[in-house]
Amino acid sequence: MRNISLRQLRSVTAIHRHGKIVSAAAELGLTPPAVTLQLQQLEHETGLVLFDRTPDGMRATTAGLAVLDTAQAIEERLRVLSDEIDAVKGVKRGSLRLGVVSTAKYFAPRLMAAFMANFPGIEMKLAVGNRAETIESLKNHSLDIALMGRPPPGIPVRAVVFGDHPLVIIAAPDHPLVRQRDITRERIAGESFLMRESGSGTRISMEIFMRGVAGWMDNPGIEMDSNETIKQSVMAGLGVAFISGHTVAYEVETRRLALLDVIGMPLRRQWFAVARSDRAMTPAMGAFHDFLAKSGARYLPAFGQLYPEPTF
Incomplete structure (x- = not known):
């Protein structure tokens, strides 16, 4: 493995990133044959095939992934070295x-x-x-x-x-619940919720907060892929939303959105x-x-x- 070069490792990394030798060559400023040669030399050095050639592009093998991990570690160490040298220089x-x-x-x-x-x-x-x-x-x-x-x-x-990181429940300013105090989870569960995709941090916190409310998971609400879409939808009266307070500070301050006084909220994270x-x-x-x-x-x-x- 002592004959492996940085150019070979960077070629493999670019091939993995793009899935095509032509695209990898364009990124590196080399010709496709030159990148192919770097890959072949590295495969000869390891004695293993590093990529499977598939209709969807080049896909790293198990050996290829191991080489990629090493390539990334070396690049990171070189970045650290560069910063350390600059620090020594003052x-x-x-x-x-x-x-x-x-x-x-x-x-x-x-x-x-x-x-x-x-x-x-x-x-x-x-x-x-x-x-x-x-x-x-x-x-x-x-x-x-x-x-x-x-x-x-x-x-x-x-x-x-x-x-x-405060988490809050918002509604349109004219929503009937805006004037109510000490709203229970059971009461808010009856509203139509607009929420982020499954797996998002806000969605996970919401599911934890609403856990145990009978029937809520049967119809939890409508998924949306961005906070901006959720905010605009709440303003339009499509429902309420469990959301980060930091994403709605301006809209609440300008009264385009309102916070609901739900027991247990804001949720502090x-x-x-x-x-x-x-x-x-x-x-x-x-x-x-x-x-x-x-x-x-x-x-x-x-x-x-x-x-x-x-x-x-």
């Missing part, structure tokens, strides 16, 4: 790939702006996805740090709490900054973790803003 430079679940996109830009004001030499990239997509990106090493409501199971991670614990922490990652732990909460929407005085 230069606050580096890069950070930040992923956020869709609920966190409402405050992530403020966090990034504040952090980059203190560390202008650190280049940041932002990826927004649902919980499943963000966890998958952590698994395949596409992210350095992810912001989410709960650390994912099944991945070795280090998690830092950086603020409270926390925001976490999550990174893999089985990889080295770069100076840029360490700086961002420290920033979130010390100052992250101040860039979250103030929870008091969610409760304007009612105008009955």
